Amino acid sequence: MKKVIIWVLVLGLLVGFLAPFLNSSSDQNVSQPATFGFKENLAVTFGKTAAIPLKIKENGIDLVLKIGDSVVLQVANPKEKEIYFLETQNFKPGAYLLDLQIKDANGSLFNVQRNLRILSDIKPERWSLTLGASFPHDTRNYTQGLTFWNGDLYESTGDPNQDGSSMVAKMNLTTGQPIAQGETTFKQHLDATKFGEGITILNDEIFQLTWKNQQCFVYDLKSFQLKKEFSYAGEGWGLCTDGHQLIMSDGTERITFRDPKTFQTIRTIEIYTDQGPLPQLNELEYIDGYIYANIYGTNFVAVIEPVMGRVIALIDASNLVAVGKGNGEVLNGIAYNPKSGKTYMTGKYWPKLYEVGIIK
Helix, strand or coil: CHHHHHHHHHHHHHHHHHHHHHHHHHHHHHHCCEEECCCCCEEEECCCEEEEEEEECCCCCEEEEEECCEEEEEEECCCCEEEEEEEHHHCCCEEEEEEEEEECCCCCEEEEEEEEEEECCCCCEEEEEEEEEEEECCCCCCEEEEEEECCEEEEEECCCCCCCCCEEEEECCCCCCECEECCEECEEECCCCCCEEEEEEECCEEEEEECCCCEEEEEECCCCCEEEEEECCCCCCCEEECCCCEEEECCCCEEEEECCCCCCEEEEEECECCCCECCCEEEEEEECCEEEEEECCCCEEEEECCCCCEEEEEEECHHHHHHHCCCCCCEEEEEEECCCCEEEEEECCCCEEEEEEEEC
């Protein structure tokens, strides 16, 4: 009984402590000369029209409604109720800020904000894999990037133990080891302060990301000598190319297209299904006009439209993981060989690399 009384007293004190803040928040909402006609954030499917109601509480005000950086509505002396009809096909799937900017009759400025998500209008198909030939894969390789160029396989690895094992190398598919010609081994190591991530090849240059170092190293394809490096903000995860631009993931649902000459951002897309954003995008490969992305920590690979960012399919690679993982870690690594039309997959510390067929 004493415990009950004590908890009642504590609860009463807590409510009394929070009351001024709760009242302040309520009064602040009431004092706004205009607001949204809904309390929660908004989610709408791409291609549909969304009604965004506005509630006007005072006369003689001016309204500006912005979605992201775009002004979509300007009204002087609005009616008691205004509705803005959002045509979602004018925006890509993704997250946006609804910002209602208000100027009252005295010239004072107010802001009311809500979050908006535009979901994909496509329910992803479920695809599967068939397993073909297998090839040796070095179980010391913490695979971060995998790609083919002119029929040759290239791999980059990370360094979880901070022992300097991050590398990029031209690999012998049949042995799983770096290729050497004479005294030259087509391999480059990073020092222990650098954690290697995704790679891709364009215009006879190898681009290799780093995880948290915010550096992209560029090597000469023939000599494997470091030519230059670029810097970027945030993390580096996966990297591929459509033959013109570099396409980069950072572990979120965002994919960034970059200029290979400057590494500057050209554009970004957010990757969405019909249910919401798809984060944890990792190793990337560009195959027949689509971006294929490992979803980190899962057995799934997303197939993504490169323009809109909609996920058209999810590939379930559980059968590959069951056979190929061994004592290794997560699935990671997709490489498409345009010369043969074959696709290969592996994972971190896996003992094998597999030729796979994709069943749509």
